Amino acid sequence: MTLLAVERIKLFSTRSPWWCVVVAVGLTVGFTALMSGFANEQGTVTVGFTQFSYQFGLMVLMVMAVLAVTTEYRFGTIRTTFQTAPNRAAVLTAKALLVAVLAGVVALAAAFLSFWVSDLLATNSDLSLSGADAWRNVAGTGLVAFLAAVLSVAVGILLRQSAAAVTVVLVWPLLVEGLVSLIPRIGQDIQSWMPFVAAHHFLFGGQPDSAEAAMMMGMSDVPYGPWAGIAYFGAISVGLFVVAVITASRRDA
Amino acid sequence: MIEVEHLTKRYGRTVAVDDLSFSVRPGRVTGFLGPNGAGKSTTMRMILGLDRPTSGTVRIDGKPYRELDRPLTRVGALLDAKWVHPNRSARAHLRWMARTNRLPNRRVDEVLETVGLSGVADRRAGGFSLGMSQRLGIAAALLGDPEILMFDEPVNGLDPEGILWIRQIMQRLASEGRTVLVSSHLLSEMAQTAEELVVIGRGKLIRQCGTAQFVDEASGATIRVRTPQVERLRGALHQEGIEVRDEVVDELPTLVVAGTSSERVGEIAAAQGVVLHELSVQRGSLEQAFLQLTNEAVEYHAHDGATTGNEGTDR
Structure with missing residues (x-):
């Protein structure tokens, strides 16, 4: 608990996390508002439609999570941190947990705001949060952001440099996972097992418009269910985090 | 310990x-x-x-x-005064450190007072001069008493x-x-x-x-003696078992005596009726002595072997 409180003080005594939160919510909700506003004519606004722009917020929150670690390496405060609390595994776990909870809460807020804004603007569509699929889609973004933040913290610990780590967490989900499907014959199968594809499937899989959603992301169909998708994504995030903590505990600070 | x-x-x-x-x-x-x-x-x-x-x-x-x-x-330590997030205030920096070790916030104010940073505690540490950063580092070292x-x-x-x-x-x-x-x-x-x-x-x-x-x-104090009666003094000192070296300083023949005091040399000279033109204690500079001792141990030698004291270890 002490370490969580410490990480809270650290995170909120600089300005960049605040900006990240504002930008994450603003981008997600703003883009959804544009989409829903212009789609109102056709009356095609669905629950899934209100959540497509979750990726904007997610990327910003992942950058925030990366920076929470890499700035400590950049300014040498990681050494001060390990000096005040020599149990590195505990310190890094507290940091990951705090950043992940923040990312989760912010993403959740952005998701419900997006839904609410769409509901206001898309007067021709009949939007309602009914059924497990719809709830999973909206509330699930919190869980995805939580796990994505853990993954980002792990990448930050492993690479220690802001530029390198930010590049990885942006280029991987935005480019690598999409382009991998271009590999002939095996590309589609590999893509189904990409972590962010799995997370995306958790949010949009099983919905009436999931085929449309998949098409928008340039995605192939996946051979597992939504909950298996998030479990897989979580396993990769936590697995990478464990590797990062072991690495950090062994090497020189 | x-x-x-x-x-x-x-x-x-x-x-x-x-x-x-x-x-x-x-x-x-x-x-x-x-x-x-x-x-x-x-x-x-x-x-x-x-x-x-x-x-x-x-x-x-x-x-x-x-x-x-x-x-x-x-253990309190100041290894590098720049290990501070530049956008965090001095107070916030010390606060999170204190919190890790369950120290009261009161300690933060106390050490800020001790190092004289109370007035600038809420300014961002990135704007501190080296002297102020150093004070902040010392405050951090003192935090846990x-x-x-x-x-x-x-x-x-x-x-x-x-x-x-x-x-x-x-x-x-x-x-x-x-x-x-x-x-x-x-x-x-x-x-x-x-x-x-x-x-x-x-x-x-x-x-x-x-x-x-x-x-x-390290500095190996020696005594420099000048006299017109070099042979006589050298003999007398040898008799007393004192080490003597001949040197030429400023084109004048000089005796360099080690392992004794200037008083002793003066007394021996007086007993022998030897006239002294100079009797002085030569203390090598500390830096020179330190260089001598660590000479083989300096990692980055200047390649110019002709000059000494050129190892670039100072400042």
């Missing part, structure tokens, strides 16, 4: 610290002296458990640093006022019975503050002894 035993740190093929053993005792300032690149900072990082030794151990009051509970209350304190090159780059302040605070801490280890590459600085010295070069221990003893030995 800090005990360093057979500490070794290798980076690939480079050996930064080589089988180093020494101990630091309470109630005095111990100087950790060595040229740049001798392994002082690496050793200090290993003492704090930040870097992992290739082999060997460090114990703080009998325990490795990583096993200390609330380490700030046992620890028995052991370590400072790495604390006076580097400070103005005379800052240097004086650091010296005073270190001596005050030692007089309170604490263990103070402070590193420097300047013997003259150490001669001012430290009672005991741990001297290293190229990661190896050269000497651990009292500062006065080290300075005496």
Whole structure:
């Protein structure tokens, strides 16, 4: 608990996390508002439609999570941190947990705001949060952001440099996972097992418009269910985090 | 009490610290002296458990640093004054540190007061001058009111006022019975503050002894004597079993006497009725002496072998 409180003080005594939160919510909700506003004519606004722009917020929150670690390496405060609390595994776990909870809460807020804004603007569509699929889609973004933040913290610990780590967490989900499907014959199968594809499937899989959603992301169909998708994504995030903590505990600070 | 035993740190093929053993005792300032690149900072990082030794151990009051509970209350350290987030205020920096070791916020205000930063506590640390950063670093070291304190090159780059302040605070801490280890590459600085010295070069221990003893030995005081009756005085000194060397100083024949006092030489000369034109004690400069001792141990030699004192170890 002490370490969580410490990480809270650290995170909120600089300005960049605040900006990240504002930008994450603003981008997600703003883009959804544009989409829903212009789609109102056709009356095609669905629950899934209100959540497509979750990726904007997610990327910003992942950058925030990366920076929470890499700035400590950049300014040498990681050494001060390990000096005040020599149990590195505990310190890094507290940091990951705090950043992940923040990312989760912010993403959740952005998701419900997006839904609410769409509901206001898309007067021709009949939007309602009914059924497990719809709830999973909206509330699930919190869980995805939580796990994505853990993954980002792990990448930050492993690479220690802001530029390198930010590049990885942006280029991987935005480019690598999409382009991998271009590999002939095996590309589609590999893509189904990409972590962010799995997370995306958790949010949009099983919905009436999931085929449309998949098409928008340039995605192939996946051979597992939504909950298996998030479990897989979580396993990769936590697995990478464990590797990062072991690495950090062994090497020189 | 800090005990360093057979500490070794290798980076690939480079050996930064080589089988180093020494101990630091309470109630005095111990100087950790060595040229740049001798392994002082690496050793200090290993003492704090930040870097992992290739082999060997460090114990703080009998325990490795990583096993200390609330380490700030046992060891305070200032290794690098720039290890602060530039956008965080001095107060926030100390607050999170205090919180890790369950120290009350009241301590933060106390140490800020001690180092004289109360007025700027809420300003971002990135805007601090080197002197202010150094004060903040010392405040952080004092936070847990620890028995052991370590400072790495604390006076580097400070103005005379800052240097004086650091010296005073270190001596005050030692007089309170604490263990103070402070590193420097300047013997003259150490001669001012430290009672005991741990001297290293190229990661190896050269000497651990009292500062006065080290300075005496290292500077090897000699006596220069000029006389028109060279032969007679040399004979007399030889009879007394005193070492004499002939030298030519300023084109004048001179005797250089070692291992005795100027009083003694004067008395011998008077007894023999020898006229003296000069009788003076020659003390080598501390820096020169230090260079001599660590000469083989300097990592980065200037390639020009003709000039001495050109090793670039100062400042």
